[in-house]
Amino acid sequence: MYEGAIQDLIDELGRLPGVGPKSAQRIAFHILSADPADVTRLATALRKVKELVRFCAICHNVAESEQCRICRDPRRSDEVLCVVEEPKDVVAIERTGEFRGRYHVLGGAINPLEGVGPDNLRIRELMIRLGEGTVKELILATDPNTEGEATATYIALMVKPMGISVTRLASGLPVGGDLEYADEITLGRAFEGRRAV
Amino acid sequence: MYVRRLELVNFRSYERVEVDFEPGGSVLVGANGVGKTNLVEALGYVATLGSHRVATDAPLVRAGADSAVIRCAIVHDGRELLVELEIVPGRANRARIGRSPARRARDVLGALRLVLFAPEDLELVRGDPSERRKYLDDLLVARLPRYAGVRADYERVVKQRNALLRTAYLARKTGGTRGGDLSTLDVWDTHLAKHGAELLAGRLELVAALAPHVTKAYDAVAAGKGAAAMTYKASVPVETPDRTAIEAALATALAEARSSEVERGVTLVGPHRDDVKLMLGELPAKGYASHGECWSYALALRLAAYDLLRADGIEPVLVLDDVFAELDAGRRARLADLVGQASQLLVTCAVAEDVPEALRGNRYAVSEGGVLRVQ
Numbered sequence: 332m333y334e335g336a337i338q339d340l341i342d343e344l345g346r347l348p349g350v351g352p353k354s355a356q357r358i359a360f361h362i363l364s365a366d367p368a369d370v371t372r373l374a375t376a377l378r379k380v381k382e383l384v385r386f387c388a389i390c391h392n393v394a395e396s397e398q399c400r401i402c403r404d405p406r407r408s409d410e411v412l413c414v415v416e417e418p419k420d421v422v423a424i425e426r427t428g429e430f431r432g433r434y435h436v437l438g439g440a441i442n443p444l445e446g447v448g449p450d451n452l453r454i455r456e457l458m459i460r461l462g463e464g465t466v467k468e469l470i471l472a473t474d475p476n477t478e479g480e481a482t483a484t485y486i487a488l489m490v491k492p493m494g495i496s497v498t499r500l501a502s503g504l505p506v507g508g509d510l511e512y513a514d515e516i517t518l519g520r521a522f523e524g525r526r527a528v
Numbered sequence: 529m530y531v532r533r534l535e536l537v538n539f540r541s542y543e544r545v546e547v548d549f550e551p552g553g554s555v556l557v558g559a560n561g562v563g564k565t566n567l568v569e570a571l572g573y574v575a576t577l578g579s580h581r582v583a584t585d586a587p588l589v590r591a592g593a594d595s596a597v598i599r600c601a602i603v604h605d606g607r608e609l610l611v612e613l614e615i616v617p618g619r620a621n622r623a624r625i626g627r628s629p630a631r632r633a634r635d636v637l638g639a640l641r642l643v644l645f646a647p648e649d650l651e652l653v654r655g656d657p658s659e660r661r662k663y664l665d666d667l668l669v670a671r672l673p674r675y676a677g678v679r680a681d682y683e684r685v686v687k688q689r690n691a692l693l694r695t696a697y698l699a700r701k702t703g704g705t706r707g708g709d710l711s712t713l714d715v716w717d718t719h720l721a722k723h724g725a726e727l728l729a730g731r732l733e734l735v736a737a738l739a740p741h742v743t744k745a746y747d748a749v750a751a752g753k754g755a756a757a758m759t760y761k762a763s764v765p766v767e768t769p770d771r772t773a774i775e776a777a778l779a780t781a782l783a784e785a786r787s788s789e790v791e792r793g794v795t796l797v798g799p800h801r802d803d804v805k806l807m808l809g810e811l812p813a814k815g816y817a818s819h820g821e822c823w824s825y826a827l828a829l830r831l832a833a834y835d836l837l838r839a840d841g842i843e844p845v846l847v848l849d850d851v852f853a854e855l856d857a858g859r860r861a862r863l864a865d866l867v868g869q870a871s872q873l874l875v876t877c878a879v880a881e882d883v884p885e886a887l888r889g890n891r892y893a894v895s896e897g898g899v900l901r902v903q
Contacts, residue, residue, distance in 0.1 A: 441712055443692035449712060477684040477719070485715045514634070519674030 337363065389460070391436040391453050393418045401425075401434060408432045410467040414457065414486060416440050416474060424472065432470075435460065440478040441485060449485060457486070461493060468496045475502045529641055529843050530872035531571060532608065533601040538593035539615075540566040547899045549872070551603075553887045556876045558894030564876040567899070568644065568849045570598045571874075574611055575642035576666070577621070577633060586617040602640050604842075611639050638673070641837060641844035645830040645851055652829050653813050653822040657803035664804060665727075667833050668734050671840060675730050682723040682799070689716040689795050697793025710790065717782045720798055725775035728762060728799045732769040735760040735804070741832035746808075748866050749824045749831070749859055754809035756828055763801040823854050831866065843871040851875070852882040860884050 332338060337359055345355035362370055386392070387399035394400070401407065401421070411432030415421055421434050437452045461469070469490055473479035487497045503521040504513055513521070530551045536542045541563045556564050565581070569588075572580050579588060589596040595616040602609045612624040613636065621633040630636060651659045668675045696710050739758045746756030764781040766774050781797045782789075789796050806813040806825060813825050837844045846867055852860050852875070864884035867873055877883050880891070891902045 441715070443688050443695060443712075446695070448692075477681060477688060481685075481688070481712070481715050481719055484718055485712055488715065512631075514632075515673035516677035519677060 386436075390434045391438060391456065392421050392434060406431075409465045411470065412460070412466045412468070413470040413472050415472050416479065416482070420472065430470075432468075437473070437482065440473055440482040442478045452482070454486065454489075458489065461490060461495060466495055468498065471497065471499045475500070529602065529604045529845055531600060531640070531845055531874075532603050533599075534567065534570065535597075535599035536567070536570055537597040537599075538590040539570055539596040539598060540588060540590060541896070542566060542898070543590060545898045547892065548901070549874070550890060551872050553868070553870075553873045553875065553889030554892060555880065555883050555888060555890070556874065556892045556894050556899070557880045558876075558878065560878055562894050562896050564878075564894045565646070565849055567894070568646070568847050568874065568876060571600070571640070571642055571845070571847060572644045573615075574598055574600050574613060574636065575640045575644075577613075577637060580644060580646055580648060584617070585615050585621075588615055589617055600640065609639055611636050641670070641842050642847060643830055643834040643837065643844050644847045644849065645827055646849040647851075647854075649826040649830060650822055651826075653806060653817065653825045657801075660804040660806075661800070661802065663829065663833075664731050664734060667738070667836070668730050670837065671734070672730070675727070678723060678726045678730065682720075682727050685716060685719045685723055686795055686798065686800050689713075689720060690793075692716060693789055693795065694793045696790060713786075717779065720795070721775045721778040721782065724778050724798045725771045728766065728774050728778075728802070729769040729771045731799065731802070732760055732762075732766070736769075738832055738836055741835040742828055745831035745835065745866070746825060746828035749828055749855075749863055750821070751858065751862055753821075756813070756825060757807040758829075759805045759807070761803045761805045762799070763797055820854070820856070820859075824859060827851060827863070834870075845872045845874070846870040847874045849876050850878070852877055852884070853879065861886075 333341065340359045340362065341352075341355045344350055344358050345352055347355075350358070362373075383395055384393050385395075387394040387402055388397055389402040390399060392399045392401065394402075408431055411430075412435055413424065413430060413432055414435045414437060415424065416437050416439055418436055421436060424430050424434075435453070435457050437454065437457070439447055439452055441447060441449060441452070460466070469486075471483040471486060473482045483499055487499075490497050501524060502517075503524055504510070504517060510518070531549050533546070533548050535544075535546045537544050539545075545567075547567065556567065558564050569579055569581060572578075573588070579585075582588070595614050598613045598615070600611045600613075602611060610624075610626055613633065614622040616622070623630040623633040623636045625636060625639065652663055665675070665679055669679065692710065692713060735758060742758045743756050750756075764774070764777045766777050778798065785796045806829075808817050808821060808825065811817075813822060817825060834844060834846055848867070851863070855863065860882070861884055864886045868886055873887065875883055875887060876894075880888075893900045893902050
């Protein structure tokens with residue numbers, strides 16, 4: 332245990348995801364010995380992120396104004412909507428450059444073990460958006476795990492009666508790798524999902 | 529397939545031990561508590577990445593050491609493969625295959641195929657249904673690794689569904705309305721039926737292939753004292769491993785059980801509630817069979833697994849930990865006949881005379897200090 336401010340800093344850092352007690356201590360002492368200007372910059376960045384960043388009123392992605400960059404972009408199609416769990420998933424899909432529609436960020440997935448139900452996600456907001464009638468296709472891009480699949484099924488069950496086409500991202504082999512390095516589970520699923528060429 | 533060499537560093541009671549094996553039979557003899565089973569356990573760990581004795585890795589590391597190392601040279605089809613595992617409790621294990629690091633420890637699965645019979649296996653016959661489900665699922669994954677994913681998915685769905693039911697149950701009990709939301713239960717039902725059908729169909733196919741081997745193995749060990757029969761007891765009415773039909777049956781059963789599930793706050797339908805029925809003649813082995821019969825039955829289950837894996841084309845290593853002391857002379861001799869042809873057979877015992885003459889091949893003396901080959 333250290334005294335006063337340094338221990339407070341270690342405790343705070345230790346609460347961050349992926350930071351253990353040893354790492355927290357290392358970061359704390361790094362900050363202590365760093366240039367005051369650098370530390371001020373970090374402190375300002377931390378403060379600003381809470382003050383300035385908010386969630387887009389339409390898609391609930393992180394934004395610096397009322398609407399995010401993607402929702403403001405007039406060149407994007409309003410007919411295709413991609414549902415993701417987190418803002419970082421938007422960034423991942425944007426990196427592909429393939430998708431020119433809009434997004435909807437749920438803010439997580441249905442997870443009863445952690446007490447997350449549909450009411451804790453932005454599913455009601457999604458239904459209101461779809462009710463406006465411009466969306467023709469809904470792409471469900473939740474994670475390919477138990478919780479993501481359940482969320483996708485839940486949304487699909489609600490949306491199908493509205494006459495909107497609902498699709499789900501495919502799962503299978505990573506591109507550019509060797510077949511021999513794929514694990515049995517992924518390879519097994521890719522076999523199940525094989526298609527005619 | 530056979531294990532040519534086993535090296536242990538800081539594993540259980542051993543600071544360091546090296547043993548060279550040969551194909552065919554080997555008998556490890558030593559007094560109680562000197563570490564015979566530790567050697568067998570290490571081999572089991574290489575084959576399954578888990579111990580057959582404990583659920584966590586901490587007891588595997590020698591007191592005072594940070595990590596344990598298992599090094600194992602396996603010969604298959606004339607080629608030697610070196611597998612090295614470092615067990616670090618509380619952290620991911622590190623693995624090397626043929627001197628180069630593996631990306632995941634899981635990659636070593638399949639390098640060593642092993643069927644292990646240990647005294648703990650008595651629970652397969654006398655214990656809870658969970659023991660028998662684990663036996664089936666482990667064998668299913670050993671034959672078809674894809675089922676590791678099916679099993680994990682299914683267990684996750686059951687966990688989530690139980691959490692949802694329990695929250696609703698508690699909310700109702702305390703009279704509150706928060707958390708009592710069961711609107712997603714239909715979704716979990718769909719997924720439970722889908723993954724459950726996959727797992728159940730896999731188990732049914734496995735039991736169909738395995739049951740004749742069980743009958744044969746028990747008959748061979750016990751020589752005509754009642755016939756052993758294995759059948760799968762599902763919680764829903766299913767006959768054939770038809771995935772679509774099972775999915776529908778599970779969905780129907782879930783709908784019927786809905787009110788009692790909500791009442792009790794737990795998932796009551798699905799392969800996690802199933803059992804394997806082990807009959808001996810007209811009676812179930814559990815509750816009716818004698819100690820010796822249970823022992824023979826458990827042995828038959830392992831021998832059947834061995835036969836089935838062998839029929840698939842890869843000859844596993846067979847390990848019999850402390851089995852002969854519990855069998856009468858007739859059963860000992862018949863077991864010796866049955867397993868004498870194994871490509872490699874490792875037997876442990878406290879008294880060398882318990883092992884039939886036919887199996888005595890190479891002898892190793894196990895003591896606290898280590899393992900010595902005796903001629």
